[in-house]
Amino acid sequence: MISFLKRIQCKITDVCKIGGEIGRSKAVETIESELEEMENIFGVLVLGSFVGMPSPPMQISLDLMPYMEKELLLMMEKVDTANEPISQLFSVFDID
């Protein structure tokens, strides 16, 4: 009887752990997409002139450019998905 109760307790603990992990992972995913958005903003701010947007003095862009390959790639990616921003946002929040 006691071992049966213990098994149930273990199962409940496992379920809680899994639930916690899922929740945490969902929260992190949301922060990750927020981070990606901020990195994109940073990319557009610094390297905007490369996609036709106003940007800081050229030397600031050029000084930082060698370290911003990731942001440049992200900007290119964002240009591809730019016509579907709502569907992108919905997928972040898991809305079908």
Next chain:
Amino acid sequence: MGKGGVGKSTSATLNSLFLAQRGFEVLIVSLDPAHNQSDIFEKDLSDKPKQVAPHLKAIEIDQDHWIKRYLKDVHEQIRRTYSYLTAFNLEKYFKVIKHSPGLEEYALILAFKEINRKFSKMDFLVFDMAPTALSLKFFNLPTLSLIWINHLLALRKEIIKKRELITKVRLMKKEIETDKVLSRIQDSIQEYTTLKGLFEDPDLTKINLVLNPDQLSLAESKRIVEGLGAINISLSQVIVNKMQENSSMDHINREFKGIPMLKVPFSETPLIGLDVLTKFLDANEEKLMEQPLQILKNGVK
């Protein structure tokens, strides 16, 4: 600094020669893209120092060379750090970038920094500046860049905070690798702050305003003072060039009250060639002695 044609180059030359005659080691540097020093000294000058008089060397900065050199450095760095260079087609952009607005004054800043570093042992570095618009942009560059870069710094810190949070949850890593963009931003802040400090410190940088006793150059000179004042840079001396017997000084005296003033008489013969320049200095020694001596006493670099 001053309006085009007021005699900035000649004043810079006379100043340099005056100091060199007193045994100081002087380097005169032309930052004006339309160089005049080779014509004044009647010698071919380049970006390598050339002796033009005893104790006096001269350099003319090749702006295009500095832009090309800078872009080449950035390109090389990108080649080293990027893995998908060709995908961005950056080669095409770099051919166009050299014509971008703003790079002109940045090239002058790079040259200025290099000369300050390389010739720090000279007693005096005299810079012959470009006309008003480019010179104001030159002095404004550190302030303007700092506004942008501080804004970027705040955003970058926010990004790093978020990234650290994710790394800790996902990978349980306690040590986060250094963000290279943040390091570069911090380096740039350091560089621009130093440069701004150098421009603002009247003990390190003496800015001479050159004007003629006429309405147009006075009007532009007022705008120069306002422009410099907006970025916390003050004038050290006003040089009234091409003074004649009947020149009216009332407006100038009123406008620049409190700022040391040097009056340089009009020369009938063009001030070209070392002999003519030396004779002019000798003939006007008494008039020209007062203010430069003040500068000498303060010690300028």
